[in-house]
Amino acid sequence: MxxxxxxxxxxxxxxxxxxxxxxxxxxxxxxxxxxxxxxxxxxxxxxxxxxxxxxxxxxxxxxxxxxxxxxxxxxxxxxxxxxxxxxxxxxxxxxxxxxxxxxxxxxxxxxxxxxxxxxxxxxxxxxxxxxxxxxxxxxxxxxxxxxxxxxxxxxxxxxxxxxxxxxxxxxxxxxxxxxxxxxxxxxxxxxxxxxxxxxxxxxxxxxxxxxxxxxxxxxxxxxxxxxxxxxxxxxxxxxxxxxxxxxxxxxxxxxxQHFTARSMTFLLPMAATLDLRALNARSAPAGNGLKRVTLRTERPSATLVELGQTFGDQLSDLSVEDPTLEELFVKLTGTPLEGEAA
Ligand SMILES: Nc1ncnc2c1ncn2[C@@H]1O[C@H](COP(=O)(O)OP(=O)(O)OP(=O)(O)O)[C@@H](O)[C@H]1O
Ligand SMILES: [Mg+2]
Structure with a gap:
């Protein structure tokens, strides 16, 4: 074309x-x-x-x-x-x-x-x-x-x-x-x-x-x-x-304006200890002696610094999810987008 x-x-x-x-x-x-x-x-x-x-x-x-x-x-x-x-x-x-x-x-x-x-x-x-x-x-x-x-x-x-x-x-x-x-x-x-x-x-x-x-x-x-x-x-x-x-x-x-919290996920060794409740996090085994941690934070920058200080290079595969306009649309209008209706 x-x-x-x-x-x-x-x-x-x-x-x-x-x-x-x-x-x-x-x-x-x-x-x-x-x-x-x-x-x-x-x-x-x-x-x-x-x-x-x-x-x-x-x-x-x-x-x-x-x-x-x-x-x-x-x-x-x-x-x-x-x-x-x-x-x-x-x-x-x-x-x-x-x-x-x-x-x-x-x-x-x-x-x-x-x-x-x-x-x-x-x-x-x-x-x-x-x-x-x-x-x-x-x-x-x-x-x-x-x-x-x-x-x-x-x-x-x-x-x-x-x-x-x-x-x-x-x-x-x-x-x-x-x-x-x-x-x-x-x-x-x-x-x-x-x-x-x-x-x-x-x-x-x-x-x-x-x-x-x-x-x-x-x-x-x-x-x-x-x-x-x-x-x-x-x-x-x-x-x-x-x-x-x-x-x-x-x-x-x-x-x-509408989404202050961010979701983050990362991998840590199974043996690494973290206070899941304090971090508002959950974890699941990810194989190879690792676990995947997912958390939501209202202070993404500060949380990143704290994680880096606590776990250093034990921490890997980190990603921070940005909210999307699609999520905002659904939140504000209560309507799933075309073609996605149940
Ligand atoms: N000529 C018309 N006569 C009567 N009602 C109409 C007419 N045109 C639109 N409407 C009604 O007015 C409302 C707004 O319609 P409109 O076409 O502006 O919506 P829209 O946001 O462009 O929708 P879509 O995403 O489906 O294109 C709807 O309830 C529609 O049924
Ligand atoms: Mg139209």
Whole structure:
């Protein structure tokens, strides 16, 4: 499979601080904001039932920021992202997109060409080929982005001249992302763009998005159920549950905030004595005259020093487990991730 670009993927966006300085706690000039939403509410009517999909959302997205919108099925992510795109009208609240008022059609018309959107369920015209479709999009946007180059970037070279209806789900998803990128956008909305992508294509897509950020300081708002992906890629995540934001911050900060304890495991000789109760530990024989000790500590650094001082080189195979965004997601929403439900 073709690799999209030669761009290098950062190991951990939260640490590397690529692009703009992205401290949500830090107040920033309004001009740095690509999206500013306050008090967004949306209720759907379904027969005589009312579904309160968004119950008052405040959200800001800075220039060059990658924001992950996470949450269980039905949490309100798509509704939120569509309100932020200006394609769904909230019942209440204020949404500004690239400085335009989302409720004002004239203002929105002026900024549409600077945005790229890939919907969760985009229905591409089945009879057109990817090349034709991207060509149309290029004309619509009067874009300098070359169709051939985009076909290459999203890795559909060998399928570019086949009708969309003959492409697989993942290939269609790549075309949808390519469509969003054709206008060379400063602001990209991608609703679950990687749900059908294989791991290679997923990584490659992120490279394309990083390249777009490097060139245009593009901001990207993305929904995903892939927690590992969000943790690795997003500068900031919001977790939405039942129409409300229940957590927001850099993945690392959120994890630090919610999980103070760490699990450690290591090997010791069977004969080594340690006070299991004092250490909040358990041990089990591990063969070769060794036992494996597992403990949880609220003071990981201090515990490491103490273990080193007490056992020296008797201690081996030590590992400290970091909490993951997936654990945080389950803790906060009480919902196992897709495909993992009992
Ligand atoms: N057009 C609609 N009419 C009625 N109810 C709707 C409509 N769209 C969404 N809903 C309801 O609003 C709630 C939020 O839906 P939304 O699609 O925003 O969730 P989501 O977080 O994107 O979920 P998923 O992870 O499954 O994509 C759900 O209860 C859903 O059933
Ligand atoms: Mg959705």
């Amino acid at each position: 073709p690799v999209f670009s030669k761009h290098r993927l950062p190991r951990d966006a939260g640490d590397s601080r690529r692009g703009a300085a992205l401290d949500p706690a830090q107040s920033r000039p309004l001009t740095d904001l690509r999206v500013a939403a306050t008090g967004v509410r949306k209720t759907y009517k379904s027969g005589d039932r009312e579904i309160r999909a968004l119950k008052g959302i405040d959200l800001h997205v800075a220039k060059g920021e990658f924001l992950g919108v996470l949450g269980p099925n039905g949490a309100g992510k798509t509704t939120l992202i569509e309100c932020l795109e200006g394609i769904r009208s909230p019942d209440d609240g204020d949404v500004r997109i690239l400085g335009a008022d989302a409720a004002d059609a004239r203002e929105m018309k002026a900024v549409r060409g600077r945005m790229g959107i890939a919907l969760q369920h985009s229905t591409l015209p089945p009879r057109l080929t990817a090349r034709e479709l991207l060509g149309l999009q290029a004309r619509l946007y009067a874009s300098d982005v070359r169709v051939d180059r985009m076909i290459d970037l999203v890795g559909i070279g060998d399928k570019a001249d086949q009708r969309i209806e003959h492409l697989s789900g993942g290939q269609q998803q790549r075309v949808a992302v390519a469509m969003a990128l054709m206008g060379d956008p400063e602001l990209l909305f991608l609703d679950e763009p990687t749900s059908q992508l294989d791991p290679h294509a997923r990584l490659a897509l992120w490279e394309v998005l990083y390249a777009q950020r490097d060139r245009r300081e593009a901001s990207v708002i993305i929904t995903t159920h892939q927690m590992e992906e969000a943790q690795r890629i997003c500068d900031r995540v919001v977790i939405v549950d039942q129409g409300r934001i229940i957590a927001e911050g850099r993945p690392k900060d959120l994890l630090r």
